[in-house]
Amino acid sequence: MRSWPIPNNLKGLRGFLGLIGYYMKLIKNYSLLSRSLAELLRKDKFLWTPSTTIGFKPLKTGMTPTHVLALPNFSKPFILEIGASDEGIGAMLM
Template identity: 40%
Template sequence: MMWHAVADQDEEVKTKSEDGDAKMAGDGQKAGRPKRDRIPTIFSMFRQHQLFAKLSKCTFECSRIAYLGHTISGEGVTIDSEKVQAIQQWPLPTSVRSLRGFLGLTGYYRRFVQGYATMAAPLTDLLRKNAFVWSKEAANAFQSLKIALTTTPVL
């Protein structure tokens, strides 16, 4: 799927995919007008470009929003609190499959952890064929990743 994005002078960003789906986000504060005053403008732009919005999927005047496992706010982007809780409660891996699950989840948030690859190296080494032998080094790496991801900075 290919996306096209256009930004106008009001700091509004519109994206449209080839299959007709569209997403639009804007920050009325950056444009110098209150957000509420911009809603009619947004709807008229939708009509002008023959776009439709499903009301159940719209959010207005919110200070933070959960999107694709992240929480986006005026302060920046953080890991969604549900995912942080899942990482905190993740049990020690007892098989390659459970280790892959953990590394898949943590790898999705690797940009929040400086030196992620180095920190996860003892765990990724266990994914080699016939190499899954849990060690103290692997346990330390597991705990370090959990701590790093549950105390992440705001990007």
């Protein structure tokens, strides 16, 4: 994740935001950090600016702290978050 390149087109940006969006609960200030990136999806022209870099870098590092990538501690309880709709189902073990 730390070596994820800066997206150079809308497809690359959508891929990055899709991956990061799945884990948004784990990233502090996700909505503030991703705002400038999400605005790029609404524009006609893809133009990477310093403000988008300001949001991009913390989102990458927000996915890589030790508490996210640590091995499970079986002496502590696990939390299973689940969700379902007419179109899909998902779960996350925390």
